Amino acid sequence: MTGLKMPEPDQKILARRNEIIQALKKLVPGEGVISDADEMRPYESDGLTAYKQLPMIVVLPSTTEEVSRVLKYCHNEGIKIVPRGAGTSLSGGALPLEDGILLGLGKFNRVLDIDFDNRCAVVEPGVTNLAITHAVAHEGFYYAPDPSSQIACTIGGNIAENSGGVHSLKYGLTTNNVLGLEVVLVTGEVIRIGGKHLDSQGYDLLGLMTGSEGLLGVITEVTVRILQRPETARAVLVGFSTSEDAGACVAEVIGAGIIAGGMEMMDKPAIHAAEEFVHAGYPLDVEALLIVELDGPEAEVDHLLARVEKIATNNKADSIKVSNSEAERLSFWAGRKAAFPAVGRLSPDYYCMDGTIPRHQLPLVLSRMREFSKHYGLRVANVFHAGDGNLHPLILYDANEPGELEKAENFGADILKLCVEVGGVLTGEHGVGVEKRDLMETMFNQIDLDHQQRVKCAFDDKGLLNPGKVFPTLRRCVELGRMHVHAGKVPFPDIPRF
Amino acid sequence: MQSTFKPETENQVIDALSMAISEGCPLEICGGETKRAIGRPLQSQTTLNLTNLSGILLYEPEELILTARAGTRLSDIEAAVSEKNQELAFEPADFGPLLGQARGKSTLGGTLAANVSGPRRIRAGAARDHFLGVKAISGRAEFFKSGGRVVKNVTGYDLCKGLAGSWGTLAVMTEITIKVLPAAExxxxxxxxxxxxxxxxxxxxxxxxxxxxxxxxxxxxxxxxxxxxxxxxxxxxxxxxxxxxxxxxxxxxxxxxxxxxxxxxxxxxxxxxxxxxxxxWQEIRDVTYFADDLTTAIWRLSVPPSNGAQIASAIADKISGTEAFFDWAGGLLWLSVPEGGDASAQTIRGFLDPNSGHATLIRASASIRAAVDVFDPLEPGLMALSKRLKENFDPTGVLNSGRMYSNL
The missing domain is CATH 3.30.70.2190 (Alpha-Beta Plaits)
Structure with missing residues (x-):
């Protein structure tokens, strides 16, 4: 690891490893406890493969009851817990701890209830994102958020990370599509939040749980909203000779009141990599390529496509190509969807970033990024969810070259700091995890972070769930609870009263 | 003696909260006061009114975002975005007339604090789904921010969600960023x-x-x-x-x-x-069918849509004089019942499955609201968790304490 500090392992817990294994085997019978180093190897990292750590023990429960027993035991014994879905996180959210158990939810893989009358599905957290869509597709429905890892990533992990996807401007992130949860708190207590109705009573615990990165509770059941598929979808591929023109085109499309189902931009290095990889028919002589997808009834799609074409022409588009068949539409997307592996072919390793910026700052951000690229001597390719300003720079490096990983990480940090500087944020959809943990202070001051941690304290005051993630320093809840009051002092003479 | 603070700056809000904490003087937090009669009656002698903390600070139609001070009137925001053919897609209701108040007084802060949405909730989401960023002052008299000014953001905990629907019990919001969307042609x-x-x-x-x-x-x-x-x-x-x-x-x-x-x-x-x-849809949204006769009790039930008709008819069979209409494809029931006794709280809640629905008493006299649970009682585990959240944000209970539940 390059300079990443995780919480100091608790030697007393490590010394009790054998005893803990035996206790856990009683709580999760069968094949549910793994303690052999070789067998634990698949769990040593997630999608952020630069960081690796074997857990103390892997536990794979298959019922809410088992999860509850394990958490209660760990809570009593002061053992740390790292929850894990499919391990596709790109921010290290499921990175194990040396003195912690890794709680894998992969056995929670059943679809429990499909309720078309109420347009929702109840599933276990280990069901993959795409499997939800498959389970409801026969009635023309789908689950809207579509992170690019949707074939592998689980809905439990999607909720932990509040995952997005290429359609999130129109259809929302995970948080806008979840109706209910069953959650096991760190004490082993099971709570239910929401259900098949909208807007639960009391505080919005559903909203707080979504995107909490495994630090608040373990999800054991999920109710999600499902939608009827749009009748048709068509895409238009537009090439521009400058990214400024492409950005102006996006702004004008949105300004004209058009919310596209998807609106993606790629820069020249990404276009070339994708075209060489999948031969999507992308123009190679342009600086920026925009894919705009419109979905809905055919009459609407045709009408809006004509408007988008006109706006593109007004913004100096070099080339415009409208999909005339489903196969052609899919081929437009094939290049974009393969952009990461395509860029991966150009270099032994790549590092995928995930900032969001106010869209009008794109030209400035791209030009500064070119300067960084020169400074670090590393190439960068950009794919961009243009509709919502979510930028994915892919930094190319070679991990076998001494110092290159560190350079790539510094380059990435510079990009994210730039995103914050121009009014954006550190992460649009990948989460903070360990990766962006130490950058949190560029966006939040200590008081901001303290208030976020107070949510953590309400759920897990011993800090046993997924410590070392999200917060640069995990402060003790006792310390956060103190309040300094100077009784009797009234330092506010100028408050208007009447 | 009743007194009212009308802060004009964030620092004055901090001062008011510091005073409240040090003197042990709980505050009632409000905006346009249109929803003041929702919730349990407060004993507070001092009101913190946010309406002087108003004004749109940033509106970028092409970025789909708007930032305004919490006390800004919703009508001012709606007028500004409508000039650019945009709207607040969550379609916030104006409960003024339903609660015997004037129309057009509700504020952005109040709307989000109560998570008020309208008929489009089923398609576009609730107020909380359009709440992107916040600046607020907690019951520790500390100023904090959360979220951002972009529509896609997962950096840190989503405290906007925590504050939406918290009825001013966790923090006083001073500045709010919301997502705006094109209005339909x-x-x-x-x-x-x-x-x-x-x-x-x-x-x-x-x-x-x-x-x-x-x-x-x-x-x-x-x-x-x-x-x-x-x-x-x-x-x-x-x-x-x-x-x-x-x-x-x-x-x-x-x-x-x-x-x-x-x-x-x-x-x-x-x-x-x-x-x-x-x-x-404005009539459905603002519940105007029940705004002419202010003597009845009004209930708002959120249930699985397919159960709506059955629940409404079971209630109407039991309580004579019940009137009802449905929004949200059957998922939102608006009921008007005679006000006597407990405003039929026990009967109505008896028809709901606690894991799939809840009933809120939106309109009733103060004495009834003091005696019955206005918001659906929470399961013990959820209540304990909610209480821990309240204690973390407002340890001395100076912010609207008791408005939602007697111990929050």
């Missing part, structure tokens, strides 16, 4: 005439499950139709099932035709265009 409402409540719920489900992109679905029984100012709704002594389509002209026309075909087996349909098509 055309609005059409399709009426299906003469359905029973059961048929209406089935037809609304069929409409919602089609690809017609219905943006709102409501049912008004025959007995309430004459309270509408829209002639197509008040005409004929028959119930109306209302389905709204929004978007660009050619798309709306096409979908209206398809939806009429889909609804044909249920009953005769009628298409309403223009101002009437919009007015229908």
């Amino acid at each position: 055309q609005v059409v409402t399709l009426l299906v005439v003469g359905l029973t409540a059961d048929q209406a719920v089935i037809s609304m489900s069929a409409a919602m499950n089609s690809s017609c992109e219905v943006s709102a679905a409501a049912y008004v029984p025959a007995a309430l139709c004459d309270r509408s100012s829209v002639k197509e709704v008040s005409a004929s002594n028959a119930s109306k099932t209302l389905l709204r389509l929004e978007g660009i002209g050619p798309s709306v026309d096409y979908r209206a035709e398809r939806l009429s075909e889909l609804m044909a087996p249920f009953g005769a349909t009628m298409r309403v265009d223009g101002d009437g098509a919009k007015k229908i």
